[in-house]
Amino acid sequence: DQQVKQNSPSLSVQEGRISILNCDYTNSMFDYFLWYKKYPAEGPTFLISISSIKDKNEDGRFTVFLNKSAKHLSLHIVPSQPGDSAVYFCAASAPANFGNEKLTFGTGTRLTIIP
Amino acid sequence: DAGVTQSPTHLIKTRGQQVTLRCSPKSGHDTVSWYQQALGQGPQFIFQYYEEEERQRGNFPDRFSGHQFPNYSSELNVNALLLGDSALYLCASSLNAGTGVSGNEKLFFGSGTQLSVL
Numbered sequence: 001d002q003q004v005k006q007n008s009p010s011l012s013v014q015e016g017r018i019s020i021l022n023c024d025y026t027n028s029m030f031d032y033f034l035w036y037k038k039y040p041a042e043g044p045t046f047l048i049s050i051s052s053i054k055d056k057n058e059d060g061r062f063t064v065f066l067n068k069s070a071k072h073l074s075l076h077i078v079p080s081q082p083g084d085s086a087v088y089f090c091a092a093s094a095p096a097n098f099g100n101e102k103l104t105f106g107t108g109t110r111l112t113i114i115p
Numbered sequence: 116d117a118g119v120t121q122s123p124t125h126l127i128k129t130r131g132q133q134v135t136l137r138c139s140p141k142s143g144h145d146t147v148s149w150y151q152q153a154l155g156q157g158p159q160f161i162f163q164y165y166e167e168e169e170r171q172r173g174n175f176p177d178r179f180s181g182h183q184f185p186n187y188s189s190e191l192n193v194n195a196l197l198l199g200d201s202a203l204y205l206c207a208s209s210l211n212a213g214t215g216v217s218g219n220e221k222l223f224f225g226s227g228t229q230l231s232v233l
Contacts, residue, residue: 105150
């Protein structure tokens with residue numbers, strides 16, 4: 001049962017253009033969403049997050065949008081740079097015992113920025 | 116400041132054997148979580164350790180067990196290895212400051228241990 005889905009395994013975008021990565025979820029208990037970036041031979045690194053009480057969060061070139069009614073979130077990268085080429089994971093967490101949250105990850109989208 | 120370190124980086128075992136993976140958290144962190152990432156999949160939560168106790172567990176059988184030491188480092192043990200246990204095992208650390216605020220955005224991952232079961 002895949003509770004967090006990233007339906008696009010790969011995405012290629014021209015340098016300088018906007019990259020849009022999508023993520024859908026099924027568990028209505030999720031209240032916190034995160035995006036992680038992963039380079040080969042490295043662990044995932046935190047990129048940006050959003051709480052379910054918001055519909056948008058922005059950090060520099062990265063913006064995450066949340067549509068709770070559609071159970072959909074997206075990550076926008078503007079402008080895209082070659083260093084953004086990586087695998088991007090969407091993750092979600094649900095309220096649990098205090099301090100005991102766990103992350104549920106999607107399967108990832110490989111983003112390639114074309115110079 | 117060392118980040119999360121895991122050892123070994125690669126490991127080859129045969130079916131039925133047992134394996135122990137090790138993790139040292141980022142300096143100042145007190146909570147360790149373990150994830151399994153199979154090929155082409157996202158990381159899957161195995162369990163989390165805080166104050167030397169398993170605080171939460173994912174959908175993994177009892178063959179997967181762990182331990183946290185007083186210095187916050189952690190071990191993941193897998194018994195009776197199966198071919199399907201072949202995966203990248205990721206350790207992540209965080210600070211459970213006891214404030215009630217989600218620590219997940221401050222979750223730091225190691226580079227992982229690549230386990231191959233033959």
